[in-house]
Amino acid sequence: MEITIDIHLHGKYSRATSPYLNPETIAQAAKIKGIDVIGTGDFTHPLWIDLFKNLEERDGLLYGYGSRFMLSVEVNNVFEYMGRQLNIHNVILTNSLESAYQILDVLKKYGDLSKDGRPNLKISMMEMMDILKGLNRKTEVFAAHIWTPWFSILGARNGLREIKEVIDDRLLAVETGLSADPNMTAMTSAGDFPIISNSDAHSLDNIGREATRLDVDDISYDSIINAIRSKRIVKTYEFYPQEGKYYYDGHRSCNIRVHPNQNNICKVCGKKLTIGVLHRVIDLKDGKTRPVHKFQYIIPIKQILNYVMNSNKIETYYKALIDRYGNELSIYDNFTKEDLYNILGKYGEDVYRILKGDIIWEPGYDGVYGVFRLKNDKIIEQLKS
Numbered sequence: 252m253e254i255t256i257d258i259h260l261h262g263k264y265s266r267a268t269s270p271y272l273n274p275e276t277i278a279q280a281a282k283i284k285g286i287d288v289i290g291t292g293d294f295t296h297p298l299w300i301d302l303f304k305n306l307e308e309r310d311g312l313l314y315g316y317g318s319r320f321m322l323s324v325e326v327n328n329v330f331e332y333m334g335r336q337l338n339i340h341n342v343i344l345t346n347s348l349e350s351a352y353q354i355l356d357v358l359k360k361y362g363d364l365s366k367d368g369r370p371n372l373k374i375s376m377m378e379m380m381d382i383l384k385g386l387n388r389k390t391e392v393f394a395a396h397i398w399t400p401w402f403s404i405l406g407a408r409n410g411l412r413e414i415k416e417v418i419d420d421r422l423l424a425v426e427t428g429l430s431a432d433p434n435m436t437a438m439t440s441a442g443d444f445p446i447i448s449n450s451d452a453h454s455l456d457n458i459g460r461e462a463t464r465l466d467v468d469d470i471s472y473d474s475i476i477n478a479i480r481s482k483r484i485v486k487t488y489e490f491y492p493q494e495g496k497y498y499y500d501g502h503r504s505c506n507i508r509v510h511p512n513q514n515n516i517c518k519v520c521g522k523k524l525t526i527g528v529l530h531r532v533i534d535l536k537d538g539k540t541r542p543v544h545k546f547q548y549i550i551p552i553k554q555i556l557n558y559v560m561n562s563n564k565i566e567t568y569y570k571a572l573i574d575r576y577g578n579e580l581s582i583y584d585n586f587t588k589e590d591l592y593n594i595l596g597k598y599g600e601d602v603y604r605i606l607k608g609d610i611i612w613e614p615g616y617d618g619v620y621g622v623f624r625l626k627n628d629k630i631i632e633q634l635k636s
């Protein structure tokens with residue numbers, strides 16, 4: 252059977268996240284988006300985990316609020332390597348509340364878990380893996396948004412060239428992040444690992460903006476992990492890499508955005524540009540061909556509606572589309588021209604063209620999201636701001 256998962260997101264106790272992110276609202280959002288198993292996020296946060304402790308446990312997942320949750324938490328591993336300090340974001344998954352509380356109890360020695368839902372931990376990935384596997388061999392770790400500049404295993408700041416420099420084959424998978432897709436990832440040795448996609452949502456609307464569809468034997472923790480490890484990935488839903496905040500090189504404060512084949516130095520301030528994801532992939536590609544699962548580029552439906560129409564109608568049309576297709580991801584799988592014309596009237600044509608990818612991008616850079624517009628469309632003033 253096929254299920255869709257999104258197992259990297261955050262709750263209200265993480266930095267820079269929405270106060271509306273609680274278990275109940277996350278479950279509701281997962282349903283509207285079409286996510287069958289959603290991560291709890293932030294399970295090492297003592298207040299956050301307590302919000303899940305009364306949920307029913309079954310087959311390694313938690314059931315409640317009309318959804319299924321997988322225990323997940325993102326941590327920032329801070330450690331020395333070859334004389335420099337690395338910062339790498341990783342997501343831990345586990346299969347019971349008991350195991351989650353044990354992990355919390357051990358990891359608190361390495362950082363203040365109550366300060367942030369995504370804690371800084373002074374421990375290497377290898378040492379953390381040893382500890383986690385020692386506690387419960389079913390606990391898993393995957394590398395988060397592996398290409399982003401500041402806090403990722405292959406990002407420019409850390410400067411690693413191989414995942415194997417800091418972790419072994421026990422690593423479950425790599426996550427593309429918003430500014431990369433599976434094809435880009437598979438051009439490098441990172442593509443030897445299973446490639447998954449998750450939303451990394453910091454707000455309810457962003458849940459499911461990337462997701463992974465798996466071929467599983469049943470809906471259980473073990474089946475999901477097995478499907479990832481054996482690369483039974485039916486498809487991933489992906490941001491267009493150009494939309495991600497770190498696709499091109501650039502300087503946000505200087506308004507400089509450049510393709511990586513240009514000079515690394517900012518022509519406004521003279522400092523080094525923030526090196527984007529495309530640059531890193533070009534640097535690390537190894538010429539090998541690796542199989543890549545099917546994937547589909549998507550743009551959040553509300554964002555599309557916001558482009559084509561006046562803002563006070565967006566919720567109404569969004570709801571009409573969800574009513575027709577059951578959930579948001581199903582729109583991308585099943586949309587027809589006829590439906591869109593029926594539901595959206597005069598906006599149907601533009602939405603159809605955007606969903607078909609008849610668009611061009613101003614790529615994202617240095618923390619600024621990329622912006623699309625319809626081919627041949629006039630540039631709307633708001634898009635420039």
Ligand SMILES: [Zn+2]
Nearest residue numbers: 325340395402
């Ligand atoms: Zn992260």
Ligand SMILES: [Zn+2]
Nearest residue numbers: 259260325451
């Ligand atoms: Zn995150």
Ligand SMILES: [Zn+2]
Nearest residue numbers: 502505517520
């Ligand atoms: Zn600059």
